[in-house]
Amino acid sequence: MKINSPLEAYKFLPGTNCGECGETSCMAFASHLIDRSLKATDCIPLVNESKYKKKYDELVTLLAPEIREVVIGVGDNAISIGGDDVLHRHKLTFFNKTALAYDVWDTMEEADLVERVNKIQDFKKFYVGDYLTLDMIAVRSVSNDPEKFAATVKKVVETTEFPLVLCSFEPAVLRAGLEVSAEKRPLLYAANKDNWQEVAALAQEFNVPVTVFAPNDLDLLKSMAKTFADNGIEDVVLDPGTFPTGKGLKTTLNNFLKIRRAGINGDRDIAFPIMAVPFTAWMAHDDEVSASYWETVVASIFTIKYGDIMIMHSIEPYALMPQLHIRDTMYTDPRKPVTVDPAVYEIGSPTADSPLLITTNFALTYYTVESDLSSNGVDCYLTAIDTDGIGVEAAVAGGQLTAAKIKKGLDDAGFDMEKLTHKVIVIPGLAARLQGDVEDETGAGVMIGPADSGRLPGWMEQNWPPQK
Amino acid sequence: MSNKMKLSGLTDLLKDLDVESLEGVSIEGDIELDISGGGGLNPAMAYALGHEAAQISMHVANIARMLGYPVDQLFAASMGGLPQAPVAGASRIPELLPAKFDVSKMSEWATPIQEVTLGATSADGGSRKNTVTLGGENALPYYFDAEMPHRNYVTMDVFDMPISMAKSVKENYGDVINDPAEWAKKAVRDFNADMITIHLISTDPLINDTPAREAAKVVEDVLQAVDVPIVIGGSGNPQKDPEVLERAAEVAEGERVLLASASLNLDYERVAKAATDYGHAVLSWTQLEINAQKELNRKLMKQCNVPRDSIVMDPTTAALGYGLDYAYSNMERIRLAGLMGDEELTFPMSSGTTNAWGARESWMKESPLKQDSDWGPREYRGPIWEIVTGLTLALAGNDMFMMMHPTSVQVLKEITQTLYGSIEAEEIDITKWIGAEV
Ligand code: B12
Numbered sequence: 011m012k013i014n015s016p017l018e019a020y021k022f023l024p025g026t027n028c029g030e031c032g033e034t035s036c037m038a039f040a041s042h043l044i045d046r047s048l049k050a051t052d053c054i055p056l057v058n059e060s061k062y063k064k065k066y067d068e069l070v071t072l073l074a075p076e077i078r079e080v081v082i083g084v085g086d087n088a089i090s091i092g093g094d095d096v097l098h099r100h101k102l103t104f105f106n107k108t109a110l111a112y113d114v115w116d117t118m119e120e121a122d123l124v125e126r127v128n129k130i131q132d133f134k135k136f137y138v139g140d141y142l143t144l145d146m147i148a149v150r151s152v153s154n155d156p157e158k159f160a161a162t163v164k165k166v167v168e169t170t171e172f173p174l175v176l177c178s179f180e181p182a183v184l185r186a187g188l189e190v191s192a193e194k195r196p197l198l199y200a201a202n203k204d205n206w207q208e209v210a211a212l213a214q215e216f217n218v219p220v221t222v223f224a225p226n227d228l229d230l231l232k233s234m235a236k237t238f239a240d241n242g243i244e245d246v247v248l249d250p251g252t253f254p255t256g257k258g259l260k261t262t263l264n265n266f267l268k269i270r271r272a273g274i275n276g277d278r279d280i281a282f283p284i285m286a287v288p289f290t291a292w293m294a295h296d297d298e299v300s301a302s303y304w305e306t307v308v309a310s311i312f313t314i315k316y317g318d319i320m321i322m323h324s325i326e327p328y329a330l331m332p333q334l335h336i337r338d339t340m341y342t343d344p345r346k347p348v349t350v351d352p353a354v355y356e357i358g359s360p361t362a363d364s365p366l367l368i369t370t371n372f373a374l375t376y377y378t379v380e381s382d383l384s385s386n387g388v389d390c391y392l393t394a395i396d397t398d399g400i401g402v403e404a405a406v407a408g409g410q411l412t413a414a415k416i417k418k419g420l421d422d423a424g425f426d427m428e429k430l431t432h433k434v435i436v437i438p439g440l441a442a443r444l445q446g447d448v449e450d451e452t453g454a455g456v457m458i459g460p461a462d463s464g465r466l467p468g469w470m471e472q473n474w475p476p477q478k
Numbered sequence: 479m480s481n482k483m484k485l486s487g488l489t490d491l492l493k494d495l496d497v498e499s500l501e502g503v504s505i506e507g508d509i510e511l512d513i514s515g516g517g518g519l520n521p522a523m524a525y526a527l528g529h530e531a532a533q534i535s536m537h538v539a540n541i542a543r544m545l546g547y548p549v550d551q552l553f554a555a556s557m558g559g560l561p562q563a564p565v566a567g568a569s570r571i572p573e574l575l576p577a578k579f580d581v582s583k584m585s586e587w588a589t590p591i592q593e594v595t596l597g598a599t600s601a602d603g604g605s606r607k608n609t610v611t612l613g614g615e616n617a618l619p620y621y622f623d624a625e626m627p628h629r630n631y632v633t634m635d636v637f638d639m640p641i642s643m644a645k646s647v648k649e650n651y652g653d654v655i656n657d658p659a660e661w662a663k664k665a666v667r668d669f670n671a672d673m674i675t676i677h678l679i680s681t682d683p684l685i686n687d688t689p690a691r692e693a694a695k696v697v698e699d700v701l702q703a704v705d706v707p708i709v710i711g712g713s714g715n716p717q718k719d720p721e722v723l724e725r726a727a728e729v730a731e732g733e734r735v736l737l738a739s740a741s742l743n744l745d746y747e748r749v750a751k752a753a754t755d756y757g758h759a760v761l762s763w764t765q766l767e768i769n770a771q772k773e774l775n776r777k778l779m780k781q782c783n784v785p786r787d788s789i790v791m792d793p794t795t796a797a798l799g800y801g802l803d804y805a806y807s808n809m810e811r812i813r814l815a816g817l818m819g820d821e822e823l824t825f826p827m828s829s830g831t832t833n834a835w836g837a838r839e840s841w842m843k844e845s846p847l848k849q850d851s852d853w854g855p856r857e858y859r860g861p862i863w864e865i866v867t868g869l870t871l872a873l874a875g876n877d878m879f880m881m882m883h884p885t886s887v888q889v890l891k892e893i894t895q896t897l898y899g900s901i902e903a904e905e906i907d908i909t910k911w912i913g914a915e916v
């Protein structure tokens with residue numbers, strides 16, 4: 011983005027404060043343009059009225075992110091990659107989380123292929139109110155046979171809505187794959203020094219994004235990217251090669267660092283999303299656990315440092331879980347405190363005999379507890395106390411979770427203790443020290459739950475209903 | 479002259495060859511080629527014929543392929559590459575535009591991180607076999623802007639009493655769990671620990687309330703048992719820790735240990751004085767808050783006169799999935815501020831990476847949530863949780879890692895040293911990755 015203050019953006023807006031964008035003023039709208047929560051197209055007059063055309067065009071250019079955005083796939087499953095404006099997440103936030111593609115290959119038996127694709131598209135892990143999931147399928151041509159490749163791609167397209175990466179250095183193979191999947195807008199992998207003319211022609215003919223591959227040769231990488239872009243192929247992804255071990259890995263990291271720094275610093279010719287291929291770890295390690303571990307390690311490095319899309323092989327949960335979490339770690343927006351509204355929530359269908367539980371309004375805490383309860387069919391009342399979005403332990407230490415706060419939380423929610431047969435409040439194990447105070451403050455009985463809410467269902471079996 | 483050949487006639491033709499069966503071979507669309515005389519070959523006719531001939535040759539090639547004949551190699555050999563499909567509607571780009579890649583180094587990173595040496599050899603009045611030097615960076619870790627002067631180090635946790643641990647961690651220490659000296663030995667000998675951290679947790683009044691004097695004996699035992707530099711940790715009890723660390727510092731005089739920790743919620747002056755009196759370094763520990771870190775460092779330097787070469791920071795580690803985003807950005811901001819000249823933050827950093835074992839993903843047998851996909855065996859989940867937590871902070875600038883699981887230690891050491899540049903490996907031809915059989 012070439013501008014960074016609302017005032018600069020404001021100059022290009024109509025200035026009528028008409029409110030059509032849903033904001034109270036053009037200035038408020040401008041600040042959303044800068045934090046990228048709204049787009050120029052959200053100002054209706056700016057888009058529709060011809061007198062603003064010039065300003066609109068200029069504004070769009072100024073607001074364009076430093077790193078170009080590339081869209082792979084279509085419809086609801088389309089994935090955007092790139093689009094970043096900063097080198098460090100705390101400076102703003104990283105946009106468009108790293109797309110995770112897992113491989114299938116064209117020498118697989120059909121049944122195995124379908125099973126693997128399903129495993130990839132079905133994998134999910136609950137986290138902070140939503141599921142962490144994988145994104146894409148990369149189809150590798152191992153046979154080098156266009157027909158086999160096309161048949162495999164076709165089967166994948168029939169099995170999943172996930173966007174695809176078509177992987178071959180053979181233009182005829184890529185063409186065969188495109189012929190059965192072009193309308194799904196797959197990413198082509200890849201143009202290299204030998205085949206770039208043919209692959210560029212395919213990208214043009216089928217209008218799909220394309221990867222340029224120049225292992226450890228940043229001059230060539232830039233030259234290809236520039237050539238493509240100058241010829242109208244703007245949806246380019248860069249693969250500088252992922253060497254999985256030794257000095258090669260160090261060099262790979264530095265290639266990523268250099269490319270991204272140059273891009274953010276304004277070198278448009280190299281300001282494209284970057285691809286990492288942690289898959290290469292499988293070429294360096296024989297046993298599956300080592301290969302999975304090293305693939306995950308390499309993938310973590312490039313999730314943290316500027317990989318916008320990655321191709322991987324291991325679909326073992328011990329590889330997928332850390333990968334999904336590290337991706338989430340880097341791409342959560344550091345500007346947003348993640349909270350839920352303070353309230354007493356009904357989990358399942360609670361009755362007068364159901365327990366009343368206390369937790370905080372920190373989203374990570376609330377959703378962890380909520381899902382532990384609902385997924386195990388525990389019916390209860392769960393109270394999210396307003397702790398300014400701080401988790402249990404830190405809120406007890408910092409004074410945001412106190413007996414008075416708990417009383418206030420229940421009162422504000424209009425919760426009537428009298429309707430409970432047991433008159434007991436269950437507090438988190440990590441808030442045990444509040445027990446006496448909460449009893450005094452609320453007049454209710456207080457039980458101390460386990461330290462980890464994952465153990466609540468088991469704890470309930472032992473301790474609920476409470477002994478009189 | 480009329481010469482007719484039907485494609486289905488091929489079957490008869492093939493009969494003469496020694497082909498056993500053509501079952502499953504179907505020829506779609508019988509093509510009849512009628513080359514009859516008259517009129518010669520006009521261009522349109524030639525094109526049409528060529529088209530037909532090509533169609534037939536494709537069918538024949540397919541049959542040959544089904545019979546197992548390497549048709550593609552034949553084509554490749556005769557045509558110099560696989561048949562290239564014609565490009566419709568797009569003209570070839572004639573040549574690559576020349577481009578030179580160039581990027582500048584960071585000129586703002588002008589202040590080096592302070593070097594801190596832990597451990598003392600006999601030359602310096604100690605009994606360690608080697609010392610460990612942290613810090614000295616002039617750039618973010620592993621960056622091309624400046625060589626990293628020292629690699630990362632791992633100090634393995636040892637406790638002065640049995641504690642509750644994840645099963646897969648405990649398995650490694652079952653035989654030594656009651657003997658801190660043996661535990662330390664095992665960590666160095668079998669698990670390649672660069673250093674040992676002895677945590678005197680039994681001193682906590684809420685646990686065993688072990689007197690400081692007794693705890694100090696454990697420190698002596700550990701110093702006897704191993705010859706690597708050590709870190710001495712209290713129990714985290716703010717009332718008791720200063721006294722425990724004073725005693726420990728005294729018995730460790732000359733060994734230049736790292737005292738863990740001084741923090742804003744205890745009498746940091748006493749801890750700092752113990753360090754300066756007996757020639758040790760001090761760990762300045764704050765909780766995920768850059769301004770608190772500045773404040774504590776300032777107090778240690780200005781108010782307690784701790785020399786700059788004796789301060790290491792622990793800005794707190796939250797596990798992967800449990801606040802690592804805060805921990806990562808906090809460390810990265812601290813390191814960037816240091817490199818850009820904030821003298822209150824130019825110190826090496828340490829991470830309690832062991833915190834990763836607090837994440838349920840690392841220790842729980844299976845997901846407590848029915849909707850989750852299977853979490854798989856926890857034996858593999860735990861170590862990688864610790865590795866990824868540590869690696870993430872390594873990339874934020876962390877220098878030293880306090881860790882527990884042997885596998886995590888081994889992998890983290892290898893990956894950080896790979897990025898540091900000291901690990902050689904056979905080069906792999908990654909251009910072949912697409913066709914790799916895995
Ligand atoms: C992230 C973090 C922070 C972040 C908080 C971000 C946030 N939005 O919460 C920040 C940087 C702001 C922070 C600040 C502080 N922190 Co802090 N922080 C942590 C850290 C690293 C992780 C906490 C966390 O998020 N856990 C994950 C969540 C999901 O856990 P949870 O909320 O506790 O929920 C679990 C359980 O409590 C239970 N549960 C929850 N609800 C319920 C309900 C029922 C009924 C039951 C049965 C169970 C249950 O199940 C949940 C899932 O396991 C921990 C150390 C660590 N590694 O654990 C220190 C820690 C919590 N912090 C600590 C401290 C001291 C502080 C500060 C006071 C430091 C300071 N001096 O400034 C401040 C206080 C700030 C404030 N309150 O205003 C201490 C607390 C020590 C203590 N026991 O008293 C800890 C333990 C670090 C330590 N070892 O000293 N911190």
Ligand code: SF4
Pocket residue numbers: 023024025026027028029030031032033034035036037039040052053054055056
């Ligand atoms: S729609 Fe446009 S003109 Fe109207 S208030 Fe919003 S920014 Fe201003």
